[in-house]
Amino acid sequence: MPRVGVSNIRKKQLIEATIAAIHAHGYDDTTMAKIAKRAGMSPGLIAHYFGSKDELLEATMRSLLTDLQALVSQRLAAAGRAPRARLEAIVGANFDESQCARETVSAWLAFWGQVPHVPALGRLQRVYARRLHSNLKREFGRLGVAPQETDYLAEVTASLIDGVWMRAGLSGGGLDTVGARRLVGETIDLHLAARGIARAADDHSDAAERKKRKTA
Incomplete structure (x- = not known):
């Protein structure tokens, strides 16, 4: 070899x-x-x-982030163009079984705990946070959320993803991935409904994009 x-x-x-x-x-x-x-x-x-050990630990965190981003990309590709389905894909990737194995959870929690003290890990965490926020914001905008509110809803959803994930990790009892996806998904639906955006809007936006591509 x-x-x-x-x-x-x-x-x-x-x-x-x-x-x-x-x-x-x-x-x-x-x-x-x-x-x-x-x-x-x-x-x-x-x-x-x-x-050095520090460089190995940084490479390990980068590897975890790379694996997560690959999952997000795979799920987004499978979700197609519908923005609500793409939001589900982003949430689903963060609660994928591979991300919730006990050893992986321990590593994530350990790294997040070091972020305030290790600049290299802090930079990686900021890359993760910006990427998650950007992905969520894009799909909320495509659903018809007002521009001034897309940042807010992206931040709410990202905070919920991180919070549910970290709370489950700290409990030591493992993460109910199905329950976690449901909790975040239903919260998204509640926020969209409060803004007059029903799930049907996803179908309409997807159909509109297909029509636009055909007439282009």
Whole structure:
């Protein structure tokens, strides 16, 4: 196998070992030796591939964010053009089973706890927050929400996603992904209904876009 392929595999193994170590020992007690032992490698390989423990932890958070963004993209592609379905896709990706595995939840919580203290993790968190807000705002706008309110509804929804997710993670009892999607989805519906936008608006907006493309 080419060296690049071996390098990528080993980096992935070290990232997976980091997630497992954080789950088992907590962020502060996760050491290069513990990570290396779980990966079946020497601590020197961590320095070789990542430079330091901090750089490995940053790479691990970036990997989690990359996986989440891939899920969002996949679900949005499957949802089609209807904005309400696309909102469901965004919510669904954040509560996907793969994102809610116990080890993954432990890693997310550990990283969020370090955000105020580690600038590199803070930058990654801001990228995540901006991307989530932008995706939500776009679909609320396409549903006909007034421009001055799209930011507000995007912030409400993002806060609810993060809050439900974090509360479940801290409870230690696991996350009911179906219940979480329902809670956020019904809250979105309530806000839309309060603004005179029913679920039927999604069908109308989708049909209007299809008609526009045909006549273009």
